[in-house]
Amino acid sequence: MGRMIKALALALALATGATAQEADVPADDPAGFASAAQAAAVAGVGPVTSLPLPRYVSLKTSEGNARRGPGLTHRIDWVFTRAGMPLRVTAEYEHWRRVEDFEGAGGWVHYSLLSGVRSAMVVAEMADLHEDPASGSTVTVHVQRGVVVRLLSCIRDWCRVSAEGNRGWVIKTALWGVDPAEILE
Template sequence: MKRIPGAALTAIFCITLAGAPWAQERGPVTNLPLPRYVSLKGSEGNARRGPGLSHRIDWVFTRRDMPLRVTAEHEHWRRVEDRDGAGGWVHYALLSGVRTVIVDENMLALHARPDPNSNVTAYVEAGVIARVNQCRADWCRLSADGARGWALRSALWGVDPGEDFD
């Protein structure tokens, strides 16, 4: 049997805990998971270089309901990024907890049930922002512009693999 020194064992144990799904990082302000997804409340939101009005605006989000990934928190500010990694610090009042996604696959089929053999209720173009009502296994239930149905999670940006919710 090989002996592992205590310091090495501690390092191995810490690495294992950090990668565990139940050991997810929490935001210091909200105690909500980091990273997590939110959406843009209005049709415009400034992303700043740092958390405060004195910081330069690096990016302006211009699509209402755009899904954004929160990666950090500082007081009333949230560091966010879009699907391309662009972003910065946004005031929390500009963000909503309503879950949305961007469709990444052109002419994505929405199904009546989370089953590829079920009836197709609509086709959605790439770039459409849809509201997420539910996710389970490999499927998410979406609604967009009056159309509703289940879509494969792999064709969406704004939900992580294995993230299930109602």
């Protein structure tokens, strides 16, 4: 089946005037989904939702299959097992979203498994939650690497988060799931 899809993709590329070299279809992406994802990311907006690409979402359920392509017939490459985990959407195709986690692992996930509720993962060895968005403010709690926090708001360098019943401000560089220049109200 994979060879047939690759042959069809090559034939389509050649029919549109591309050379075989220009139609380079990687062996690990025979249907060209990575190329579609790259094109969408360059455009900066999702063709299905018209929302920005890339963008962050969270996993709605405690289990979500990440597939090689957008559809139930594609092989499962990865299983996300943590509800609330932040994911970055990099492409859209019909009811499917190409996502990746903080390590770059991922695949195509059905949109019903994703939520617009924003979360982030602590990527610093230890992150301090402060009373105020300032380095000199009182530290209320320390949060370890790998903890998923809920994003409440973000200003230039800080995000107000909720972590295991505690609320406070954490420096953005300690988190994955929010862009450095992103402001959340």
